[in-house]
Amino acid sequence: MTLRISDDNRVRTLVLDRPEALNAFNEELYYATAVALRNAATDPAVAVVLLTGAGRAFSAGNDLKEMQARITDSTLSNQGSHFSTMISALTELSKPLICAVNGVGVGIGTTILGYADLVFMSSSARLKCPFTSLGVAPEAASSYLLPRLIGRQNAAWLLLSSEWIDAAEALRMGIAWKVCEPDELLPEARKHAETIASRSIPSLVAVKQTMVAPYRTGIDAATERENAHFVELLGGVANAAALAEFTAKDKA
Numbered sequence: 001m002t003l004r005i006s007d008d009n010r011v012r013t014l015v016l017d018r019p020e021a022l023n024a025f026n027e028e029l030y031y032a033t034a035v036a037l038r039n040a041a042t043d044p045a046v047a048v049v050l051l052t053g054a055g056r057a058f059s060a061g062n063d064l065k066e067m068q069a070r071i072t073d074s075t076l077s078n079q080g081s082h083f084s085t086m087i088s089a090l091t092e093l094s095k096p097l098i099c100a101v102n103g104v105g106v107g108i109g110t111t112i113l114g115y116a117d118l119v120f121m122s123s124s125a126r127l128k129c130p131f132t133s134l135g136v137a138p139e140a141a142s143s144y145l146l147p148r149l150i151g152r153q154n155a156a157w158l159l160l161s162s163e164w165i166d167a168a169e170a171l172r173m174g175i176a177w178k179v180c181e182p183d184e185l186l187p188e189a190r191k192h193a194e195t196i197a198s199r200s201i202p203s204l205v206a207v208k209q210t211m212v213a214p215y216r217t218g219i220d221a222a223t224e225r226e227n228a229h230f231v232e233l234l235g236g237v238a239n240a241a242a243l244a245e246f247t248a249k250d251k252a
Contacts, residue, residue, distance in 0.1 A: 003032040004054070010047040010197040011190065012040045019055030025108055026063040030082035037089040047197035047204060049093065050189060051116075052100040053109075058125065061107025064243060083108075084223075087140055090115040091212075091219055094205045096196055100189035101125045101176070107139070110158070113175055114145030117208065120189040121176040126164045133162035135238025137229035144222030145215070150174045 004015040014036050016023040025033075040046045053059055062083070090097070090112065099116040101109075103125050110127040113119050131138050138159055146155035154173040158165065170176040180188045196204065233239055 002026070002029040003036060005036055007046065009194045010045060010201075011050055011193045012036075012043070012046045012048070013050045013052070013190075014040075016051070016053040016059055019053075019057070021063065022057035022060035022104065023053045023055070023109070024060040024063040025083070025086075026066050027082050030086045034082060034086040034089040037086070037093050041092070041094050044201070046095065047199070047201050048096045048098060048193045050098045050100060050193045051112075052186065052189070053102050055103070057103040057109070058099075058101045058105040059107075059109030059112070060104060061109050061130070083139070084227075087223065091141075091216065094209055095201070096193075096204055096208055098189055098193050098196075100185050101127070102182070102185055104128070106130060110175075111138070111140035111142040111146070114140065114142055114149055117211075118178075118189075118192060119176045120178050120180055120185055120192075121167045121170055122182045122185045123167050123179050124182050125167050125170075127158075127170055127175065128162065128164045129158045130162045132160060134242045135236055135240075136233045137226050139226055139230060141219040141222040141226065143226055144218045146175075148215070 002016070002018050004017045006013050006015075014033065016029065016033075018024060018026070018029060023029075037049065040049045093115070096117045097115060098118045098120070099113055101113070101119065101121040103122065105113070105125065105127045107128075107130060110129050113127075129138070129142065142155075142159065146158060149155075150158075150173040154175075157163070165173070167176060167179045171179050178188065
């Protein structure tokens with residue numbers, strides 16, 4: 001099982017559960033998360049979705065072993081990815097989404113926060129968008145959502161530098177709404193989730209949909225641009241070198 005799902009007080013909690021891989025997203029986890037988000041959207045007993053990670057990571061991003069396999073195996077590369085299935089589910093989610101970042105968030109572990117309505121972050125957590133260090137393009141419409149969420153220059157640093165930012169910097173930038181001590185993260189996120197979940201679900205949906213509607217066209221266009229660049233760069237010189245280095249470190 002790659003995703004744990006539980007319900008309490010109209011809050012559906014989704015826990016990314018691949019701790020041995022630092023909750024990196026493989027195809028199974030992308031699909032499971034997409035299905036869970038869609039099920040939450042249509043379940044009349046669910047008002048809010050709370051997303052967090054098991055163990056010491058929120059998510060280490062895309063599973064690089066699977067990425068490398070997709071480059072070298074033409075059968076896999078022609079199958080498409082459930083990454084886009086999950087992004088569509090995030091874009092279409094009609095109910096509030098709260099993320100509790102319990103540990104490192106890399107790649108999609110950071111860019112997924114662009115779809116959150118509230119982000120709580122552990123004081124020990126860190127975020128990173130490693131696209132330039134991997135020789136690839138941005139993803140998850142981050143080139144569109146991050147500048148609007150945290151400003152052009154903050155987004156430029158995140159997306160161009162491939163450097164870590166800590167929780168204090170994430171709070172200053174505005175990608176995190178509250179920073180909590182590690183043992184207070186989930187209780188604090190859940191307290192706020194339950195406050196929101198106590199309200200009228202149709203009203204919550206109306207607020208969420210009216211807030212998100214102006215961004216839909218921009219998300220779609222950014223996704224198309226990013227995907228085109230990603231396909232062009234995937235397997236290129238810089239990307240191949242980065243993946244080879246990762247493989248060497250993993251074997252060591």
